[in-house]
Amino acid sequence: MDKLTALLSGLLFGAGLAISGMVNPMKVQNFLDVFGRWDPTLIFVMGSALAVTYAGYRLVLNAPRPRLAPAFVLPALQGIDERLIGGAVVFGLGWGLTGFCPGPAIASLVFGYWPSVLFVAAMAVGMVLARHLFLGSDETLSADG
């Protein structure tokens, strides 16, 4: 049941990325081109996603526990450190360079274009590399998301 729920959640996420056009990296890069060919669509995507998530989280996080699991797994990390900032800087550079962030890049694999495949493969290498270099373990990953 939990796997089915995750499947449905993924389905909604992928559908949302496709309907909004976010699987097209040029559209995302045009959003980032504030001083040029600006396409503000991404604000509307993030805005409505954020509004629904904010309202929905208030409802579901009021329950003692999730419906299909023993407990909510929420990020335990607190505080701002150089790792958080450095990571965001590096991620921002890569996002700007390509117009791809992880969700849309993975979703775009279904269309079979080579840049999607190359990007996701390089991203996977980068993730494994960073885990070994910075986290010293290949098991613990991402506390925030």
Place this chain on the structure above:
Amino acid sequence: MTDFTPLAGLTGGILIGLSAVLLMGGLGRIAGISGIFGSLLGRWLPDNGWRLTFILGLLAGTVLVSLLGGFDSDSMAFPGNPLSTLLGGLLVGIGTVLGAGCTSGHGICGLARLSVRSMVSTAVFMFFAVATVYMMRHVIGA
């Protein structure tokens, strides 16, 4: 050139929000794609089953919408060249592990939890992404 499509954007965003709420209400998990995908890369974790079905759903949802005519993949265009794509992928992989999240985990789920870490992260990666595109398109003129 891409068209400004606010209604499609709002609709897609609502679906993404519902996805995040469903995953939290059902499994108690953050819908952060870099964390979900990255966890599938190393040794198999006991709770990787749901992560795998989530990613399969992500792919299926994209296929479904394009089959129903909600997205035209012929409209897709890819900035840059093989070298910039490779470099960008590496940077996104390294950055999301180091910074513990991406646009979904920090930008949507984290902001919805009013997490200060996520607010800082989102502001920083947005700024550097905009700055990178500005450099590429208006300074270097690529």
